[in-house]
Amino acid sequence: MKPLGITVVLGLVVGALAQLTVPQPHCDSPEVEEAALVAQDYLNAQHTHGYKYALNRIEDIKIYPNPDGDTYVMDIDLLETDCHVLDPTPVANCSVRPKVFTAVEGECDVVLKKVGGVLTVTAFKCKTEESTEDLCLGCPALLPLNDTTALDFVQASLATFNNITANETYTLLEVGRMSTQIVSGGPIYLAEYVVIEADCTDDVCVPLNDTMAVRGICIARGLSIAHNVDCKMFSTLMPVVDANSTAGPALPPTIHVHEGNLSRKHGLKHHKLTALHDPQLVGLLSAESAESSEVVPVAPAVVGAAATAAVPTTAVPAASAEPAADSDSASDGSTSAEVPVVVVKRDVPITPSPVVAQTDSNSNGVVKMCPGRIRHF
Structure with missing residues (x-):
């Protein structure tokens, strides 16, 4: 075999082995659900207008092992709740907006890094749109x-x-x-x-x-x-409760008021999640969930057993990020205030969440690892 042919074959073999070594755990496993809830809380912390979003389904997960910490690449679906971002009620206690009142869905690709048991979101891309399913004649x-x-x-x-x-x-x-x-x-x-x-x-x-x-x-x-x-x-309303179930008075989150907030030019019918954050150009985000090329500097959030230790914040270089702006205001020229640093503590569930087995008739009844269960609709 010629040297060029050998090189090509070796390249294909190495690529195939690399694919085989990427762990793909079950989407409803406790480890994956913990990462998805970290992503949910983090995205809500960057969402400075409108309502909080709740996890609905984990569509896909890949974990890339690295010596300096594993990298999680997730595809999750979120649904808008009836709790405003200023409402201190935990997302778990918020009701998802029913379809008859026009549900709003968020599809997000999220990249997380896990170092020493601490999960940190490093990049994300989201697409937010109305759900037009099951709308009835006479519904709002x-x-x-x-x-x-x-x-x-x-x-x-x-x-x-x-x-x-x-x-x-x-x-x-x-x-x-x-x-x-x-x-x-x-x-x-x-x-x-x-x-x-x-x-x-x-x-x-x-x-x-x-x-x-x-x-x-x-x-x-x-x-x-x-x-x-x-x-x-x-x-x-209900105060914020931390992982140790100790409740205390919670200051209202910071929110920026748009100048001319009541005369929006874009004519949107709902508040969108922040569309894109990828300052390090990790190259692990799919193209489907992108709504814009806007890069938004956001605040780091850490979760896990080591969350009590201080985690340094790395400033986004000016060359790789634009001034902070939420996706609602991007088209009318207004910008939002700096997002405060958010530190969230979340314990890994002791017992796994209920798993609904899904089978593929084309694979002889083999249980699918993903997508995971649907939590709402």
Whole structure:
């Protein structure tokens, strides 16, 4: 055999052996689920507008062993919950939004590094879109976040709420979602929006520049001239509970208010997850989940037994990253404030999660390793 032919054959053999040595554990194993929940919490920490997302399914997992720490490459599906990012309620206690109210899905490729039992997210790419399955005739239909008539309804319902509050006045911080529904009396509006305690002078209200300013979420239904509105302040909801089940008062997360937040140019109907973060160009992210080429510097989060030890933060070089911007604001030119460092402690489950065996009729009944079970729908 000629030298060139030998080289080609050896290259193919080495490549095949490399594929065989990449561990591919079951998608529903405790180790993989731990990594998926780390990714979920990390993505939520970078998501500065809209709602938290909950893990729905682990689509794929590959683990690349390295002397300096294993690399996890995951493909996960997430679903939008009804908990706003400012809501301190843990994601596990948040309800996934039903399909009849237009569910929003996130598909993310995430790269994690595990060193000394600590999992750290190093890169991710996400695509966020509405789920149009099982929508019924008469179900609420999402409206763009810059729909002027719906925004008038939001302001009218907020005025109603302020009229019944005794000592505080609130102003609009962010619109979460707006929709319209046909009922027996005609079309009505449904809106969810976040309010913040405000300082008002001559009918001009400015949000209090204070981390302790009261925030809450309002749900309104009806028309501008006749409606119901119910607001719940986040301070009255469940506090954050750490891995040791010790609860304490939690400061509200930092959030940046868009200038001109109510006149979005992109006309989106929902808040998107941050689209892309890959400052080191790891080359392990698939192309399917990319929504933009925007590189977003984000905060490192560490999880695992060694999370109590301080982990140094590596700054993203200016040459490899643009100013921080969430994917909601990318098209209207506004930027978000710096994302705070988030450290999450999560214990590995003692017992494995329930596993639903999936078989492939074309492989003689061999159980598939992936994708994993569906948690919601």
